[in-house]
Amino acid sequence: MAGLEQVPVPATGTLAVSLRERTERLLRNHRFLLGGLAALLLLFTLLFYLSQRGRDLPAALVTNKVLLFVLWYANVILILVVAFVLLRNLIKLLVERRHRILGSNFKFKLVATYVGLSLIPVLILFFIAMELLRGSFDRWFNTPLAPALERGNAVAQAFYDRLENTALRDASRTLGEVRGIDLAQAEERPRLTRRLQELLAELDLDLLAVYEGDELIGAVVDSQSGIPDLPEPGRDFLAEAAREGRAVRMDAPAGVPGRLVLAAVSGSGATVVAGTLLDPVVADQTDQLVRDFQSYRQLEVQKDDLRASHILLFVMVTLLVLLGSSWAGLYLARQVTVPIQALAEGTRAISGGDLSHRVVVEADDELGVLVDSFNRMTAELASNKEALERSNRELVEAQRLAAWNEAARRIAHEIKNPLTPIRLSAERLLRKHQQHDPELGKAIEEGVEIIVREVVTLQGMVDEFSRYARMPRPQPAPVDLSRLVGDTLSLYRDLKPGVAVEGDVEEAASPAMLDAEQMRRALINLLDNAVEATEAPGRVTVSATRDNSHLRIRVADTGRGIPAESREKLFLPYYSTKGRGTGLGLAIVHRIVTDHQGTIRVEDNVPRGTVFTVELPAG
Amino acid sequence: MRTALALLGLLALASQARAEADIKDLRATLDGDRVLATFTLTGGLDGRLSQRIDSGLPTSILYEIELHKDRKRWYDNRLDRATLEVVAVHDAVARTYTVHLKLDGELVESRTVREREALDAAMTRIEGVPVFTLGEGTPRGRLLIKVRAELGSRTILSFIPAAIRTEWRDSNKFRYPPRAPSP
Numbered sequence: 001m002a003g004l005e006q007v008p009v010p011a012t013g014t015l016a017v018s019l020r021e022r023t024e025r026l027l028r029n030h031r032f033l034l035g036g037l038a039a040l041l042l043l044f045t046l047l048f049y050l051s052q053r054g055r056d057l058p059a060a061l062v063t064n065k066v067l068l069f070v071l072w073y074a075n076v077i078l079i080l081v082v083a084f085v086l087l088r089n090l091i092k093l094l095v096e097r098r099h100r101i102l103g104s105n106f107k108f109k110l111v112a113t114y115v116g117l118s119l120i121p122v123l124i125l126f127f128i129a130m131e132l133l134r135g136s137f138d139r140w141f142n143t144p145l146a147p148a149l150e151r152g153n154a155v156a157q158a159f160y161d162r163l164e165n166t167a168l169r170d171a172s173r174t175l176g177e178v179r180g181i182d183l184a185q186a187e188e189r190p191r192l193t194r195r196l197q198e199l200l201a202e203l204d205l206d207l208l209a210v211y212e213g214d215e216l217i218g219a220v221v222d223s224q225s226g227i228p229d230l231p232e233p234g235r236d237f238l239a240e241a242a243r244e245g246r247a248v249r250m251d252a253p254a255g256v257p258g259r260l261v262l263a264a265v266s267g268s269g270a271t272v273v274a275g276t277l278l279d280p281v282v283a284d285q286t287d288q289l290v291r292d293f294q295s296y297r298q299l300e301v302q303k304d305d306l307r308a309s310h311i312l313l314f315v316m317v318t319l320l321v322l323l324g325s326s327w328a329g330l331y332l333a334r335q336v337t338v339p340i341q342a343l344a345e346g347t348r349a350i351s352g353g354d355l356s357h358r359v360v361v362e363a364d365d366e367l368g369v370l371v372d373s374f375n376r377m378t379a380e381l382a383s384n385k386e387a388l389e390r391s392n393r394e395l396v397e398a399q400r401l402a403a404w405n406e407a408a409r410r411i412a413h414e415i416k417n418p419l420t421p422i423r424l425s426a427e428r429l430l431r432k433h434q435q436h437d438p439e440l441g442k443a444i445e446e447g448v449e450i451i452v453r454e455v456v457t458l459q460g461m462v463d464e465f466s467r468y469a470r471m472p473r474p475q476p477a478p479v480d481l482s483r484l485v486g487d488t489l490s491l492y493r494d495l496k497p498g499v500a501v502e503g504d505v506e507e508a509a510s511p512a513m514l515d516a517e518q519m520r521r522a523l524i525n526l527l528d529n530a531v532e533a534t535e536a537p538g539r540v541t542v543s544a545t546r547d548n549s550h551l552r553i554r555v556a557d558t559g560r561g562i563p564a565e566s567r568e569k570l571f572l573p574y575y576s577t578k579g580r581g582t583g584l585g586l587a588i589v590h591r592i593v594t595d596h597q598g599t600i601r602v603e604d605n606v607p608r609g610t611v612f613t614v615e616l617p618a619g
Numbered sequence: 620m621r622t623a624l625a626l627l628g629l630l631a632l633a634s635q636a637r638a639e640a641d642i643k644d645l646r647a648t649l650d651g652d653r654v655l656a657t658f659t660l661t662g663g664l665d666g667r668l669s670q671r672i673d674s675g676l677p678t679s680i681l682y683e684i685e686l687h688k689d690r691k692r693w694y695d696n697r698l699d700r701a702t703l704e705v706v707a708v709h710d711a712v713a714r715t716y717t718v719h720l721k722l723d724g725e726l727v728e729s730r731t732v733r734e735r736e737a738l739d740a741a742m743t744r745i746e747g748v749p750v751f752t753l754g755e756g757t758p759r760g761r762l763l764i765k766v767r768a769e770l771g772s773r774t775i776l777s778f779i780p781a782a783i784r785t786e787w788r789d790s791n792k793f794r795y796p797p798r799a800p801s802p
Contacts, residue, residue: 065772293711295675298676304774307777311777311778
């Protein structure tokens with residue numbers, strides 16, 4: 001089965017794969033399918049061979065009880081296996097759908113289509129073939145053959161009955177004829193033999209014999225019959241004959257063709273055996289009629305078992321086909337769904353920003369090409385992203401360098417501004433002192449005043465830089481944002497005539513987890529800029545809202561706005577659009593917001609002015 | 620899955636079919652250390668079996684015989700088991716029936732009968748056949764034998780084979796070793 005894992009993209013594409021590699025991959029990927037097909041082919045060959053051999057097997061073997069039960073339990077096992085395979089996959093698909101796993105709907109449809117396409121024709125064929133099989137059996141045993149065989153058997157039995165009855169009658173007549181002869185007297189024996197000879201000719205018999213008990217008294221055999229010697233009828237036969245009179249059929253003595261019909265009758269201590277030799281052709285034909293009828297009856301008796309064994313064999317083959325086709329359907333469906341599911345998951349991973357994700361599915365068809373293209377696209381995306389990030393880094397570095405240049409220039413300028421009056425004051429004092437100017441004292445007072453004032457300015461700048469550099473980490477605590485905004489806004493009310501300063505903080509925004517002092521300082525810096533940029537009549541508004549995830553604080557003014565080209569550098573330290581000040585105000589705001597895990601963005605206000613939006617995590 | 624299992628269970632149960640036949644007059648007697656079984660199968664040779672016999676197919680009735688201790692509600696009462704198989708084969712040309720009696724698969728007796736009544740008797744009346752031999756390992760106490768007959772098979776729904784068996788029947792109880800007669 002195809003699997004997923006994170007691996008580097010192969011350097012070679014699918015098209016570059018050699019025929020040998022493709023063949024090896026085909027064998028490796030489809031080894032289960034090929035193995036299964038080979039096993040099924042072998043099984044069907046075996047079944048076909050057995051069915052061919054089965055034609056020559058006697059019905060008794062085909063309908064053997066053990067065979068029937070073996071077939072039945074083999075079918076039960078197959079039913080269980082088919083049910084297990086189908087239900088297991090069905091449950092898996094339903095669970096995947098319930099958990100809304102990506103691609104599960106498509107997979108369900110595809111598997112249902114594949115399995116349905118294999119199941120439905122097999123089941124239709126099965127029910128039609130079953131009906132044909134049942135009908136064939138019924139028609140087979142309803143042919144006119146049965147009455148013909150039954151009549152033939154009846155004729156044969158009647159023929160034998162007649163022969164036996166005739167022999168019995170002849171034996172009875174002979175017994176009556178010999179009663180007048182005293183068999184115990186040896187001198188009477190020639191007379192007995194003569195009488196037997198006469199009766200043999202008269203009754204058209206082939207054999208006549210007289211016993212007294214088990215002892216043979218006299219016997220005659222038709223010389224034309226070819227019977228060389230008197231056959232031994234057996235003691236049981238004579239005993240039964242003595243009791244009730246019997247006739248049997250037995251094989252003629254060795255060397256004599258045909259069958260011998262013997263009948264024995266007893267009375268007055270004597271037993272007479274009369275025998276007729278049956279023509280071999282007639283005997284064989286008659287026996288064959290009986291045997292044919294018996295064979296037919298055997299088939300008829302085994303009809304149900306024969307039908308059951310055929311049906312069970314057919315059910316078994318159907319179940320094997322069903323198992324093979326449904327399994328192959330599931331396998332082929334997986335061959336399609338697994339790559340597509342992997343692609344869908346890959347798309348989701350990439351849309352989530354994971355450009356290192358790769359789809360590894362062993363497929364040789366168009367899906368393989370698609371997977372390769374997807375991986376190449378992802379690799380290119382990752383490469384482009386990396387290049388873009390590198391460019392961005394370089395750009396930011398350049399901007400930072402430019403900002404530092406600007407900052408250095410501004411710092412130099414800001415430092416130079418107080419230094420010039422200091423230098424001029426010092427030079428003026430020196431000059432007055434060298435000239436012994438009587439107004440030196442006044443000049444000293446004025447010069448020192450200027451120098452002290454400018455040094456204070458320099459000291460303020462140094463303090464500002466120092467504060468930025470040593471800004472502490474925020475200490476968030478629940479803050480009443482409405483109160484914080486209100487207190488801050490009160491510093492600006494009536495500061496600039498014609499510029500209204502307003503607050504609009506919704507109730508849900510409080511309490512907010514903030515460092516109150518830092519956030520107040522950020523607001524002051526934003527309000528300083530906003531009030532300064534807004535000319536009368538104008539308006540500065542601070543609003544705050546909250547949703548499930550974010551707290552938003554907006555500082556909007558109706559001032560002159562900020563040019564787009566300045567916005568990128570707005571939050572860099574020592575950058576200023578005002579041409580004065582330290583350029584640290586917005587940098588400090590940005591740092592405070594960033595330290596609160598938030599973001600700040602600047603946009604145009606509508607219809608005029610600027611909006612700074614601070615977004616902080618709501619928690 | 621449950622439905623499929625229930626259906627299969629039902630079909631498996633269906634493979635056990637009860638016969639109309641029954642074991643009657645079952646008696647067990649001791650002849651020294653040998654246990655002799657005597658019983659009669661009634662209603663066994665129905666039309667189905669008779670047709671099969673007349674067709675010339677070897678037709679058998681298998682008697683399963685078990686030796687039990689006489690203990691009620693005990694799980695392993697059975698001491699020994701034996702099978703007695705009576706096989707009949709009809710020769711339509713000679714008009715005879717050959718009956719073989721096999722005890723645990725070994726031929727005990729063969730006889731040929733010509734009349735149908737004699738065949739029925741040979742197959743269904745078992746008279747004093749020694750089926751078990753008791754010895755040192757046999758527990759002392761009251762014993763009995765149980766017998767049931769298997770009369771071939773039939774099919775359910777045209778393809779599910781089902782063995783046809785009678786109910787188990789119990790013999791009289793007998794004591795082993797037997798008590799010596801009082802003087």
